[in-house]
Amino acid sequence: MRQTFAVGIGGAAGQGVATPGDIFAKIFSRRGLHLNAYNAYQSIIRGGHTFLTIRCGPERVTNMGDRLDLLIPLNQDAMDRHLGLLTDGAACVYNSDTIKPGVPADGVGLFPLPVSKLADITRNKVAQNTLAVGAGLSMMGIGFQALEEVLTEQFNKKGEAVVSENIGIARIGYDYATVNFRPFAWPLPMTGNRYAVISGNIAMAMGGAAAGVKFYCAYPMSPSTGVLHWMAAHARKAGIMVRQVEDEIGVVNMAIGAAHAGVRSMCATSGGGFALMSEGLGLSAMMETPVVVIDCQRAGPSTGVPTKTEQGDLWQMLGAAFGDYPRAIAAPLDIGDCFTIIPEIFNIADRFQCPGIVLCDLLLSEGRLSVDPKDLDFAPVIDRGELITTASSEPNGDGVYKRYKITESGVSPRAIPGVPGYTHTAASDEHEEDGVLISDEFTNPTKRRAMMEKRMRKVAGIEAAAPPPVLWGPRDAEVTLIGWGSTKGVIEEACEILTEQGISANQLQIRWLVPLHGDAILDILKGTRHTIIVENNYSGQFARYLRSETSFVPDGHIRKYDGEPFMPHHIVEAVKEQLSGKSKLSVPAHEILV
């Protein structure tokens, strides 16, 4: 079992949960520790309840885990909600002026900080947070200097006085804990590695910059807005045009316009905004103008739960826009993959002149992960496909450029506006090879069929361009867990725990939803003993999709649709329940209530 250490910080929105979280994250990553952070929050700017979990360790940390080692409740509500989660060896550090502890489990340490005695709370409203951070780090066995460095960076903009005041308060908390609190049994180790701590949204935005995106536009919508924020903040340095548009219909069409003019163009939204973009995807497909759309899923339907995660948009993606058309749909497997997948899907979209959809979710978009900077490749392959950008090449055909020339691959060389000799009209109506409409006066069933077949021939090329999935773990395992996208990390850990407990498990994680590689999947599943599909939605959207494409029916399902992600024990317990024959559908209950 991987050794990890998890801190939970809970409080009301506006109470400053984020700052101690950032401080811990920085200190952990600078010690060369991996980390994974997940913030459970509510759609409220001030008040409510928010609970941040930061889990770290010397090996990869792929999910929020099952265990909290240190709880820092910033108000009574946080204490009442979460103290019961702590188990033997864990600790709770709290402000004893304002918070009354409950009754903890055996072996849980309660460590009160007499905040008003230690700091001048009339001067510093968040003194309790800073004291607790100092105390926590002392208990973890981390030297004070690390905290001093991070606090200096954190408050530098506010001036020398604020920096020294905060360092002073942190020092008092640190020293107080050294004298009065029990240190953790496992002092946090240090490695020589250095990691960047990034969210999925930042990863996708940076992946776009690496892929050569020159045009990004969006309408703000949780949980996708982080992509817009990174893009907007870095646009001028990176030479990227970033626009905030009046609605998502405008977004996708503006992105298509920019793409048509010749630049790589991207936009991001969530389910509701994506619904508005649907018709635009059809336009991209019909005009054969590549565009990449990111959907950061949140719990639906309708406005749903804007701050909660779900994998509930799969069928919306599959059904987006009417008619049949080639496209690619990919679900990143973790936050690092959020970066990598963008250049990959752009190459496919460009080569096959079709829309590419990235199916992310709140868990990855807003979660944070330590990523080795070496894994962020800012010089990936950029394949723009058959693009005509200068007049030097001969117009194809008999001297008249045919934008939609019928080819064996289905791909027709694409000229961008401004190139002499290649004028043509790209149309949302069905058209001939030269772009003339065959939707009205020139209606012609033979030509319509030929154009449909030309476009749909690209499907085979896309299938060959995207890699098929592979099975992780022992081939003859007792149980095979099938997941897609963001559940990769938690399923991986569940497999490890099951194996330690004597149940061998392996994992099939799907990254490319379109193309699905149904034959390759069936080939993998042929030899499996007990298959369970794990997904974050009510109806088993992926299970239904897999069945519709391959006729494959798994032995069981584990589903969760309460807005929160899976924790490893949810899957472990459900697998045991299903292997004992008690159930074929498990819906684990989430214990952390936010």
Next chain:
Amino acid sequence: MATLADTKPVAMADLKGKVDPDWCPGCGDFGVLAAVQKALVELQIPNHNVVTISGIGCSSNFPGFINTYGMHTLHGRALAVAAGVKLANHDLTVLVTGGDGDGFGIGGNHFVHNMRRNVDLLYIVMDNQIYGLTTGQTSPTSRIGMKTKSMPFGNIEAPVNPISLALAAGATFVARAFSAEQKHLTELIKQGIRHKGFSFLDVFSPCVTYNHDNTYQWFRPRVKKLEDDPAYDPSDWMAAMGKSLLWDEQIPIGKFFERTDLPSLHEAEPVLNAGPLVHADPRIPLDLARSFVEELM
């Protein structure tokens, strides 16, 4: 980059589309097509540097009938697409063509917002006050009382006033023309193309098949050119707003308003200082990339 194609004078023949328009005989849109072609010849803009973008509707078939780069997009979305084209390559001359239903109905949101953004393009609305391609329903500019298939007992909803709306939304060039007044229309198209910013040109383009109220005969005695009034000052926004409210007996056509002191969207965006995005290196410098990652460490 100068090429042979750039040095050859632009002629009407260069702008003839691959197919002839399939509009009904007598449709006002023929006059608009001819005037756009004439304006491009007079301004000597090579066809490969022009992108004509439309939505859906009779008049939105326009890009297929002219030999420029063209995009025939979705109903109501032409302006959104056009803004993207212009921002990706601001060296292109962008013309957006469509009808009143496309622009003021389903596309109303993009109409308002691209005017306030001052995107540098010319938006020509062939306003026939009816839905033609769907065989005659009430449009956003249909007058009260007009009987159509969708409102057989007469329209009871007030029409939108495109000129007032454009002025209020911040268009920096606002004009109206009448398809039957070719010279005047051509001149306004030329001015609209030359204007650096959002140029809105509402053209009365009678539908001879479905609109029996607002015909050529109805418009002819009513339209009055603003240019004929030497006292009219098109830099005066309040005066333009006043003129925009006139209808029935006296309907002004001509340039209502123009201001040239505001930068267009691409001029206001520092990212474009180095030139059009389409010519930019797709790679970002690796030391810059490293600095982006450093921020997160």
